[in-house]
Amino acid sequence: MKNLLRKKVQNPNAEKNGAGPVILKIYNFLFDSYGPQGWWPLTELHGSIGTNPTKTGSVQGYHPGDYTYPQSDSQKFEIVCGALLTQNTSWLQVERALINLKLMDSLSPEKILALKPETLKEAIKPSGYYNQKALRLKILAEWFLRLEGKNPERNELLSLKGVGPETADSILLYAFKQPSFVVDAYTRRIMSNLGLADEKAKYSEIKALFEENLPEDLAIYQEYHALLVEHAKRYYQKKIFYSRCPLLNIT
Known part of the structure; x- marks a missing residue:
């Protein structure tokens, strides 16, 4: 598309x-x-595709006119993480948290699960509510691995701790390309x-x-x-x- x-x-x-x-x-x-x-927006695309000059706030990582993203499981998981981390905060703060995880080579479900809780909390601290979000990121990481490449159901997402309707729909729409x-x-x-x-x-x-x-x-x-x-x-x-x-x- x-x-x-x-x-x-x-x-x-x-x-x-x-x-x-x-x-x-x-x-x-x-x-x-x-x-x-x-x-x-995706961290992999920072500076590589260009930005939309009309956009307010963060202007990195977007891909205007290209609906093929996400193109990999790692990009899907990054969107899943971003959808959770953006709760009650701005995208600029979420971007900092995601970059922290990426610099630690920990932006994957396996690495999230392997991180010590305090280490994960410190990495995502810019996004706020880091105690709650660290716990919920680990829940999402376990869930993502159980999917084994399948598309999730909305009710399945809503059953996860910390995932409400807006977060569930964001994950479906942007990570799994479901209308x-x-x-x-x-x-x-x-x-x-x-x-x-x-x-x-x-x-x-x-x-x-x-x-x-x-x-x-x-x-x-x-x-x-x-x-x-x-x-x-x-x-x-x-x-x-x-x-x-x-x-x-x-x-």
Whole structure:
């Protein structure tokens, strides 16, 4: 699926649902505004593929327009680790933790399991909550080895300690290339501000809003989630800026 850019998306079934055309219009507007985001970032790609100059915060390790990643089990496992470590922190902090593990030659499930708890905690300290995350990384490492190359089920992921819906969907979408829409706090803020979801809507309700109104396409799911994050960093960091969101003019 290399260089598969879905700039204009159409869903023939969208007209059956009132939200359908709006969900597609939002995607097309965001893609036109920011272009392909190239998520999930990988340490192996630092400085090798190029970066998206519109991206806020970290700009290393992305692969805009190339949906072939991850291309190896080691890259899959790095994404799994990143999805856990990014809980309650910024990606810049997670990147530091992953680089620490890589410099120690410990960014693999076998090496994670072999590390002494204190050593692992020190390596991932930049990501915060390192006591919890060290324990949960070891659980994920054991789980990853049990997969033996198979794709996981969502319920299986949700049964693991420390893996909630957002982390599970991130792992499915970015590590295992399974179309499973990711809903994060930014997505919730945007949808609520646009009147497309209630502030107290369940995760599953917002997830369904997207999945029922989009083609089941890996590239679109990855780009949409990443584009919402990029957009939210510009207009949804403080509530005072919500009214400036240009999406209000197209919904």
